[in-house]
Amino acid sequence: MRVSEKIIEGLLWLSAVITILITAGIIWVLLSESISFFQVVSLAEFLTEDEWTPLFAEKEFGILPLVAGTLLTTAIAIAVALPLGLTIAVYLNEYAHARMKQIVKPMLEVLATIPTVVYGFFALTVVTPFLQTLIPSLAGFNALSAGIVMGIMIIPMISSLSEDAISSVPRSLREAAYGMGSTRLQTSFGVMVPAASSGIVVSVILAISRAVGETMIVAIAAGQQPRLTLNPLVPIETITTYIVQVSLGDVPQGSLEYKTIFAAGITLFVFTFALNNLSFWIKKKYQEKYD
Amino acid sequence: MSKTASKLEAIDLNAYYGDFHALKNINIDMEEKAVTAFIGPSGCGKSTFLRTFNRMNDYIEGFRVEGQILIGGQDIYQKNVRVDELRKEVGMVFQKPNPFPKSIYENVVYGLKIQGIKKKSVLEEAAETSLKRAALWDEVKDKLHKSALALSGGQQQRLCIARALAISPSVLLMDEPASALDPISTAKVEELIYELKNDYTIVIVTHNMQQAGRVSDSTAFFYMGELVEYAKTKTMFTSPKDNRTQNYITGRFG
Amino acid sequence: MSKTASKLEAIDLNAYYGDFHALKNINIDMEEKAVTAFIGPSGCGKSTFLRTFNRMNDYIEGFRVEGQILIGGQDIYQKNVRVDELRKEVGMVFQKPNPFPKSIYENVVYGLKIQGIKKKSVLEEAAETSLKRAALWDEVKDKLHKSALALSGGQQQRLCIARALAISPSVLLMDEPASALDPISTAKVEELIYELKNDYTIVIVTHNMQQAGRVSDSTAFFYMGELVEYAKTKTMFTSPKDNRTQNYITGRFG
Amino acid sequence: GNNEGAEGELAGNIQIDGSSTVYPITEAVAEEFRAEAPDVRVTVGVSGTGGGFKKFTRGDIDVVDASRQIKPSEDSLAQANGISYVELPVAYDGLTVVVNPENDWVKDITLEELKKIWEPAAQGTITRWNQIRPEWPDREIHLYGPGVESGTYDYFTEAIVGESGASRGDYTASEDDNVLVQGVSTDPNALGFFGYAYYEENQDKLKVVPVDDQNDSNGQGAILPTLETVKDGTYAPLSRPLFIYVNSKASARPEVVEFVNFYLDNAPTLSQEVGYIPMPAEMYQEQKQKFEQFAKGTSAPQAQK
Amino acid sequence: MTNSDINRLKDKAFQVFGIFCTFIGLVVLAVFLIDIIVEGITRIDWDFLTNLPSRRASRAGILTAWVGTLWILVLTTLIAFPLGVAAGVYLEEYGRKNRLNNFIEINIANLAGVPSIIYGLLGLEIFVRQMNLGGSLLAGALTLSLLILPIIIVTTREAVKAVPRSVRDGSYALGASKWQTIWNQVLPASFGGILTGIILALSRAVGEAAPLIVIGALAYVPFTPSSPFDEFTVLPIQIFNWTSRPQEEFLTNAAAAIIVLLVITFLLNGIAVYLRNRQQKKVKW
Ligand SMILES: Nc1ncnc2c1ncn2[C@@H]1O[C@H](COP(=O)(O)OP(=O)(O)OP(=O)(O)O)[C@@H](O)[C@H]1O
Ligand SMILES: Nc1ncnc2c1ncn2[C@@H]1O[C@H](COP(=O)(O)OP(=O)(O)OP(=O)(O)O)[C@@H](O)[C@H]1O
Numbered sequence A: 001m002r003v004s005e006k007i008i009e010g011l012l013w014l015s016a017v018i019t020i021l022i023t024a025g026i027i028w029v030l031l032s033e034s035i036s037f038f039q040v041v042s043l044a045e046f047l048t049e050d051e052w053t054p055l056f057a058e059k060e061f062g063i064l065p066l067v068a069g070t071l072l073t074t075a076i077a078i079a080v081a082l083p084l085g086l087t088i089a090v091y092l093n094e095y096a097h098a099r100m101k102q103i104v105k106p107m108l109e110v111l112a113t114i115p116t117v118v119y120g121f122f123a124l125t126v127v128t129p130f131l132q133t134l135i136p137s138l139a140g141f142n143a144l145s146a147g148i149v150m151g152i153m154i155i156p157m158i159s160s161l162s163e164d165a166i167s168s169v170p171r172s173l174r175e176a177a178y179g180m181g182s183t184r185l186q187t188s189f190g191v192m193v194p195a196a197s198s199g200i201v202v203s204v205i206l207a208i209s210r211a212v213g214e215t216m217i218v219a220i221a222a223g224q225q226p227r228l229t230l231n232p233l234v235p236i237e238t239i240t241t242y243i244v245q246v247s248l249g250d251v252p253q254g255s256l257e258y259k260t261i262f263a264a265g266i267t268l269f270v271f272t273f274a275l276n277n278l279s280f281w282i283k284k285k286y287q288e289k290y291d
Numbered sequence B, C: 001m002s003k004t005a006s007k008l009e010a011i012d013l014n015a016y017y018g019d020f021h022a023l024k025n026i027n028i029d030m031e032e033k034a035v036t037a038f039i040g041p042s043g044c045g046k047s048t049f050l051r052t053f054n055r056m057n058d059y060i061e062g063f064r065v066e067g068q069i070l071i072g073g074q075d076i077y078q079k080n081v082r083v084d085e086l087r088k089e090v091g092m093v094f095q096k097p098n099p100f101p102k103s104i105y106e107n108v109v110y111g112l113k114i115q116g117i118k119k120k121s122v123l124e125e126a127a128e129t130s131l132k133r134a135a136l137w138d139e140v141k142d143k144l145h146k147s148a149l150a151l152s153g154g155q156q157q158r159l160c161i162a163r164a165l166a167i168s169p170s171v172l173l174m175d176e177p178a179s180a181l182d183p184i185s186t187a188k189v190e191e192l193i194y195e196l197k198n199d200y201t202i203v204i205v206t207h208n209m210q211q212a213g214r215v216s217d218s219t220a221f222f223y224m225g226e227l228v229e230y231a232k233t234k235t236m237f238t239s240p241k242d243n244r245t246q247n248y249i250t251g252r253f254g
Numbered sequence D: 001g002n003n004e005g006a007e008g009e010l011a012g013n014i015q016i017d018g019s020s021t022v023y024p025i026t027e028a029v030a031e032e033f034r035a036e037a038p039d040v041r042v043t044v045g046v047s048g049t050g051g052g053f054k055k056f057t058r059g060d061i062d063v064v065d066a067s068r069q070i071k072p073s074e075d076s077l078a079q080a081n082g083i084s085y086v087e088l089p090v091a092y093d094g095l096t097v098v099v100n101p102e103n104d105w106v107k108d109i110t111l112e113e114l115k116k117i118w119e120p121a122a123q124g125t126i127t128r129w130n131q132i133r134p135e136w137p138d139r140e141i142h143l144y145g146p147g148v149e150s151g152t153y154d155y156f157t158e159a160i161v162g163e164s165g166a167s168r169g170d171y172t173a174s175e176d177d178n179v180l181v182q183g184v185s186t187d188p189n190a191l192g193f194f195g196y197a198y199y200e201e202n203q204d205k206l207k208v209v210p211v212d213d214q215n216d217s218n219g220q221g222a223i224l225p226t227l228e229t230v231k232d233g234t235y236a237p238l239s240r241p242l243f244i245y246v247n248s249k250a251s252a253r254p255e256v257v258e259f260v261n262f263y264l265d266n267a268p269t270l271s272q273e274v275g276y277i278p279m280p281a282e283m284y285q286e287q288k289q290k291f292e293q294f295a296k297g298t299s300a301p302q303a304q305k
Numbered sequence E: 001m002t003n004s005d006i007n008r009l010k011d012k013a014f015q016v017f018g019i020f021c022t023f024i025g026l027v028v029l030a031v032f033l034i035d036i037i038v039e040g041i042t043r044i045d046w047d048f049l050t051n052l053p054s055r056r057a058s059r060a061g062i063l064t065a066w067v068g069t070l071w072i073l074v075l076t077t078l079i080a081f082p083l084g085v086a087a088g089v090y091l092e093e094y095g096r097k098n099r100l101n102n103f104i105e106i107n108i109a110n111l112a113g114v115p116s117i118i119y120g121l122l123g124l125e126i127f128v129r130q131m132n133l134g135g136s137l138l139a140g141a142l143t144l145s146l147l148i149l150p151i152i153i154v155t156t157r158e159a160v161k162a163v164p165r166s167v168r169d170g171s172y173a174l175g176a177s178k179w180q181t182i183w184n185q186v187l188p189a190s191f192g193g194i195l196t197g198i199i200l201a202l203s204r205a206v207g208e209a210a211p212l213i214v215i216g217a218l219a220y221v222p223f224t225p226s227s228p229f230d231e232f233t234v235l236p237i238q239i240f241n242w243t244s245r246p247q248e249e250f251l252t253n254a255a256a257a258i259i260v261l262l263v264i265t266f267l268l269n270g271i272a273v274y275l276r277n278r279q280q281k282k283v284k285w
């Protein structure tokens, strides 16, 4: 019986260790393919060239246009989600009745459960045509509407996590602020939000990381043209879209095209990995310790 | 509200948390520039009552009062009374020190800043005056811009008092202000209360009979939402009229 | 371990949680088929000591013991002792009733089932016997397959006792078994303990001096990890030898 | 592939991949074939002619859709892998240049102008309409075209730039022509090109641009791609045949033989239905015979596995 | 106007703005659902659910897509459920505070933040190429299993942690071994929570398209798969495909397929919420 206990523990341990294998697998797959990529293309070229045409006769391997596309859509998404999400968090926490918060919060969270192809459809068939009535020069594929829709998708990430952070600020601080004659607004932004700032920052970083890695919305609505621009009105291409674009064609193993998606993948991975770890670090280091 | 008229009164006051009747028909009349202590077993309604004087219960869902609370003769539960104005008159200090997670200086001038005062010289002077009044100046003057959270519990509590004083209230409400402090800090806070009563009307909730004896002029004893007895502290501690008061003071329950 | 040799002894026992020295040099010798009560102020180590008799502390990280615990003369902290076998001999009842979130029947037969006993007739008989011993049978016999969580606190605690009895231990450890119960349930549990001592060696931790007086034959008084005094209950309560015991019994502290 | 159907019922898998231009015809044929032989599972992928040939020459698929002829390099790969095949033209296409319907300045375009737009040297430099023709407006030009795996891309670069596979890389490139239609139809500054069927299917969203090859021997001035101009070759040089290639091993399987015959029988109607130009009837007969010969040659030595 | 009037005004203004923001989120959600329902609902009928794909929008159906989605759900559950629960139980019940376990924990948190398309690349190289599974259901299910593993592990840990110590103590005191305690007491008591987590994880998996596209599941598949080694398509990919077509009728099809996908997603989420509420009501420790 003791032996069987040991065996079971061993099996459970193995399952837990598989998660390390997954990470190792991801890193190994990305590295091994992109190392042979970087034997053909120098890292300096990859990071500094301003054109990305690896599939064409005149090959250029500058990742910057894809990075620019990714950052542009992400920035638009955050520009939408941060003010809305934070306002919602403050409103629900400080102004809304408990009952209303109980109803509204899960309703908003529905936004996060909708599959992203659906958002892509929405961006392409509703938001873009609508925006085109306001901005006639807007191209059918553009960073703007993809970014806005992505922003709507991540609102609940920011609003829910920030609301959690704000409501975990001890009551006593809120009372202190009210006790001095603060209005709700002054209490929220003068005391509660600063006190919950690390939690809020973490929520924003996680939202950024999510936006950077988002694929289907941009693949459907943002275009497929690597372009080093900050103009949100024209077609661009994100790292994730590039991977999808190549995957939709044939990618014979070992070819340079095949390797480019791993080089793009590792770039994406580095970004999100850095953001995720930044958020852990902030959480660990700056988590307000109230007792 | 004028500074000189800071007498506190409650007339036929009833308070409810939803269905729960927390304060029952309270009538009391507290002197200006004196210290009144609220005592009574846990849950008897001391804090609830204290908080009616600056309407801190307003934000609790389901809470409501009937009757009147008068400060300087004015009913503060009337429609036209503005809660933020009221609270500038009626400062409050809480059981657990609750400085904002900001610098010491920012804590003290917070109340002024939210009133829209921006002039640095005014703020700095107010900060110094209040910290001095709260007997904290010497200990913190060299680290005004350090985080308030780095202070000891006793210092934090005096900082909270300084913060309350900075907006020049005429009334100070204190809810067990020393219960989270060590004996030495407690002594300092008590001393401070003793000095402040020359200028402020002070109400203090305490569980510590000795403390009530030391700092207060009058004492009110509450029991299960009722005001059982209200008298000069000396009188009450030597010859309580009500049986329950007697039992409580001698430590039979609570 | 044989049923008849269920004398409990501790020899030079020390126990540690990491660096914290929780039990200091304890020597004690408890009678078979008698009730021994452990008393002492909160945190003095009563529970810790009680739990050394069925090695319930084994799973706490950083916990370790030095010295010997003998049951029926055998050192239970020796390598070759199997904890599961030990616990079949030494049943335990906890402060808060902790029935499993299953049916009443499943609760009682759990100990037998994990021993591999599957025969329905055996299990059912055991369930009936144990529930009868725990004076619960009449109250639950019609709802054996209902959830145990639906019982009252007192019934739950007796169910936990029945559950412990079902695997026929010779020793019963009880850690404040009645402290979460109302007076009527408490009386029932005490009565039960009184009856059970004919067949079991019982150790009970209690905060309630009257309870110790009512149910126990001997009493051990602990203070800050030390066994201060151990004597017949009657003797200890009437003429304690140690000052600290005296103070505790008369309610000066704790 | 097994032939396990009862009483001669056809069964098995047929894997097809390749050109997006040919895809609509093959899709239609496969769909109609379902009624004929419900147990044959025909899968049709879209990875471009180049992508299709890569799979075909590896032996991964049975039939490849192609919008150009096989390249010598691909042929030698096939030989190296021991794969022989038969080439079967199935219809004609006119490679179509389109702009957004809101575009009111482009009335026609010359081959030279197309070259100026698409040649590799244009990358990053030709970015505005008035750089192509001064009277066109000073607006950004947004380009949409098939990806490098496409036969259409190869054919277009060959015909326009003069070298297959040579073009600028800063345009929206997709193997899925639907994406290109989406792009052009929603972008007022767009110019793009793809197979005629995708234009025909979306006439209301696109504006076709007549192309002038400045060679009066095959029609004067700018010429629109239509049934006639493609058939009679006046829409030069952008008219071209479309093909399927069949693997020899596959043509030993009855379901494949059946499918290819079905394809050639129905190509005249189906290719026209999806927007292409059928070949003359006798050519289809020729192709059938050619395939019959080929299949016979392969089935004898290659017994079923 | 005094300062305090201004402050009050700002306070009121923010309140209005707060309501506006909150409702904009909800309004967008509503607009969104209504738009899709209006566009797609009339397209949904028996034929739409049972037809194979077709070049004619009016004849095209989603049979292969939803059957593929169902297959993926079942296979993913079979793979991810035991693995995730086992890992969660290990970390919560057996994991001592050592370097390795600490590392595993950080690692799981990290995995939860890896973009899904990266899992696609992992699946492409490992399952599709190295293990030679091709663009099969099995390769897709394996890829999605890895994707949702962190979610399952985290929720399992939370559910297991919520089982009070007293239940474990009760079991140990009766002579049960550690595994007996986990198997007989901890897992049954936390099953509701674990199930909730798994369903939430599956609702995530059901909507994923990107990783499946990367592993190559985009063929026009005119048949329903009959074994885990068959090629497949799923609803999100079918929607993606139709969305990228310019013709109105295909967009209508996409909207109709979206309705079906949303029904599945909301159903899964609804079950999860229901289970969680029931769990919270039932068990009062
Ligand atoms: N927010 C609330 N909602 C409902 N009931 C409340 C609330 N706050 C307090 N009560 C109830 O009102 C009664 C009085 O509470 P109060 O806090 O005033 O007592 P107290 O005398 O200050 O006690 P303590 O000495 O423990 O601080 C108590 O029974 C308490 O349970
Ligand atoms: N798991 C643990 N880790 C560290 N220290 C512990 C642990 N459990 C108990 N202790 C400490 O050991 C000492 C004895 O605890 P124990 O629970 O035995 O006291 P007790 O006499 O039973 O108290 P009570 O009457 O409150 O139950 C206490 O100081 C306690 O803080």
Ligand SMILES: [Mg+2]
Pocket (backbone or CB within 6 Å): B046, B047, B048, B175
């Ligand atoms: Mg209180």
Ligand SMILES: [Mg+2]
Pocket (backbone or CB within 6 Å): C046, C047, C048
């Ligand atoms: Mg204890």
Ligand SMILES: O=P([O-])([O-])[O-]
Pocket (backbone or CB within 6 Å): D018, D019, D020, D021, D022, D047, D048, D049, D050, D066, D067, D146, D149, D150, D151, D152, D153, D175
């Ligand atoms: O027809 P193509 O997809 O190869 O251009």
